[in-house]
Amino acid sequence: MMQNWMDALLSGLATFNRFLVVAEVISAASLLMYSLTFNLRDRVARSWNVLLAAVAIVSLCDVASGLAQSDAAAEVWVRLQWLGIALIPGATLHLSDALLATTGQPSRGRRRWAVRGTYAAGVLAAALAWTSDFLVGRVVRNTAIVRMTAGPLFAWFTAAFAVLAVWSLVNAGRAYLRCLTPTTRRRMGYLLLALPVILLGVFPYLLLTSGDELRVNPLFFWLVATASNLLLTAALVLGAYCVGFFGAPQPDRVVKSRLLQWILRGPVVAWAVVAAYVFVNWLERRFGIDGMLWLPVAMVGVLLLAQFTITVVRLPLERWLFYGGSADRYDVQRVQHLSERLLTAADLRQFLESVLAASCDTLRIASGFVMQVGERGAELQVQVGPQQPPAAAAAAEARAALDNGTAAGYQPANAHGIFHWGEYWLLPLRELNMEEDAADAPPELLGMLGLHVGLAPQAPEDAVLATLLVLASRAAEALQDRRRQQQLFQSLDVLVPQVENIQRLRAAAAYDGAAALASGRLIDNPDVFQWVKDALVHYWGGPKLTSNPLLALRVVKQAIQGDENPAEALRGVLRDAIEYVRPAGQRKYTGDWLLYNILDLRFLQRRKSSEVARQLSVSEADLFRKQRVAVEQVARKIAEMEAHVPDQPVAAVEH
Template structure:
């Protein structure tokens, strides 16, 4: 029975190490910018060290290897109290209780003490040599300094627990209090996880070996679950995603990572231990069981996770979310449209026996050639300039007409009043004088109707995308406000600086409509406090206010001295010529003596420089507002 308990504990210890490492990778990938998440990542590092070293020490064959891994285990145990104090301080700061210096001092003192204990770890003063035949398991002999560390460990954990209780009491929203409760309960895990190893060498553990291993198995199992609970609560810090997205990503990561790995390890360990009873611990069943467990786990996750996600996370929003998922899978992208139109054009060429055909779609800038197959008269005319004249010359939409040697067929749609709307043209090469029989007429009519339907759907989807782009910037801001307001209600009154990538995109769009347009008057930049102040100065004129702020940001990019057309002035010259003066790309490229491709590359850098200048202006304005 004792052997079964030890084996089960070894499996659970390895499972906790895998789980902690997987959750550490998750924290490093998604929300490491938040102080709470960073301090929690340090706790996970300590837990990974403790349980990985314990798992390796339990299977080490040589005494020297066993002692090495047991000393490495103490690295995590020593680091854990300081990491916990750091985590509790960050959590209290999140709830609106920043340190006035005392908590930060104790955190730094804890890290200094941990460093001193780590320096003493290789010496026999902190912890003694290996007791290989000791009960309840091989362990390093404790010393008086070990007992002193145990006292410091308990003291630091007690202070951390007190800080966590304070953070729980300071949470105002129901969601925030629930997440803080999860943290409060989950935070017991690492403290419990290292406690059994502090008992090694004690008389109590030596007298009750069986009871110790029962407690150790239950403790390890509990630690694995509580670490996940703690990671679940921390996963919401520093991210602006909806709750369902955070839950879904974390659950999928846990299932595909630690659950799959732990099941595989458990299956292999059981098969190998069973093989030892028959004198063949590394039988051919070991790799077979390993591969089968991994594949079966991934198959079941792929098969059932969508149903599990809908059941756990969608709730009352199930219909809306299902509609969005169907939109994603059935979306007609530009490449999908081209492939569909190519198939239709190939069918027309085959039915009418013509050398080529093409489709031009109508957009706000004119006619754009979407796709062509076979031999067309557009091969030497890549700008389709002559094709853009077709709309003006044949605006009556009176059926097919001749264009050179080609036949053009209008692709039409009807508006709400039943009036025809032009979507584009189908061009059939060398068919201007063609007389078609009834079968060809019917085939052409069917294929053009399908082309018109595809263009109509594509136009509707583009309108949806434009609406989504506008909506995305607003919802991202709301989600970020909601994320920071979970635990401290006053944060919803603060101006949250935008992400650099978002700010660069907003600046690019606003500059494209610098002298007027919806991307200027409806820009998310209007939410910036520096722009709000400018709006007051310009008597509520949004366009002039944002234009003035952008102009000031552009001027910050300007080098000192008299304006020149040299390398150091190239960014400012691009901004001033392209956006302020409104010159065309070809004119700007010629003025600056560079290719258009090089101009576009430099323009990207220039817009990023304007975004950085605008962010500096926003931070400066917020500091001035706080002072006043």
């Protein structure tokens, strides 16, 4: 009886261990995709990506070798696994070097060359493992594990692995000591805990043993293997959490929320589905259930249940974990509610269509329209019925009549402010809830509701008129809310670039505060080239121009004249910088004019790259290389212009 329980326990541990190895593959691959998606530019993140890729290779080959049907196939996967194992020391040293550089102690050349040499040695070790038996020997396979015997050079590899691991951890420890703020020190400490777990978790320690551990003490073997895989998966998630903040211009809460959603929607759901698959297979082997029947049921059920659970708990979990203070929660909730209740142009048209249809139904008519009055005049929003709305000139006259309250051809239909104009009744849509200081001024005209009633309409009943006035007030309220929302967005267009600049400074100053905050040179910012390129791509309009961080520059603010849009001022600064690249004299299509011609044709004239390449007699590949040089010239000129603008302009004083 006791033996049966032990066999069941060992079988369960072996099954759970296989699940954990698959979970490692899922975690490493998913976190690698996350880092490649959101944090590719930072040096720490790039070195972390190499480490994640190496761990993913090790875990994937471990799974594949266990599923191989023959010893030859298993040997292929086990030897391929050494590509990941051999690259891990170099990736770890690379990561530690990036951490030191980020905290203000860049390499003077020795660490950089050591990283390159370690990568080269890793590639050589992987080649030896693949092509010969010098590093690893023959494959030993039993029912549960696949392992290899150690080759004559494995002891040297182990020594080098240990030395590089210690060196990497020492560098990471030095970076930890250089962190000054509690937050950065805590995160660096988490990373310092994760690195040794990753190094120990991927090292092929079975090659150091006789290989009889599974037979002599199987319970101890599976407990150690399970604990190792659990810790490795946790270390990958912990390391990804810490690295996610490096170079991220977004606030910490955004990074945390984004990573949490990624982990919940990706690895956690995948873990649950794989767990269901492994569990059903285990039940089939142990108790003989029908796996073909229960496997799809279990996997689909777990998938749906996981998605439902994540949808229910995600937002409360984020508020509890990431928004500590009540004031922070309130601010974030207001922004979330704004995005959820945003009145878009399509929403406005849909609502006005409903109001117009209800108005026509009230009067038992078929046609009508709603126009919005703005800076560009009266613009048609919605219409119903066969009758065409008035032309632009007639709409302008109608607007003037409604503004003045009376005009030739416009007669009040009744005492409620409804005007009779030709075959239409016009209901002015005016501003509601005016401020007290503007109570004496007439309400601003927001739009007009036109109803086609014919040349001789019958006088409507009081109840019908009351309904029309209520519907008109609803339409006016929607137009007013839309206008206020647009005013809010205009304020945000100015505020967002400034906030983004502060967030970038905050992110840069987290680990190297003095250098990041004291540096006032725009050209030192690694993102300035991308900002300039984005602004040039959307030179004639677009979100990359209207939301560009360059809008926060002093030179752009100085260029704003009167009521000019900040985006227009940035466009002028870009134009001045492009003119700086222009050589003296009459325009030509020669080599010295190449950079200017590229900027003019590609961005100002918005010509296609293939067309520009033909006109300038260069290949497209050469065009893109020269285009990068041209954009860099523009960025340098803008940085120079920014440096010459005083921080606080002094007003002129008359004497």
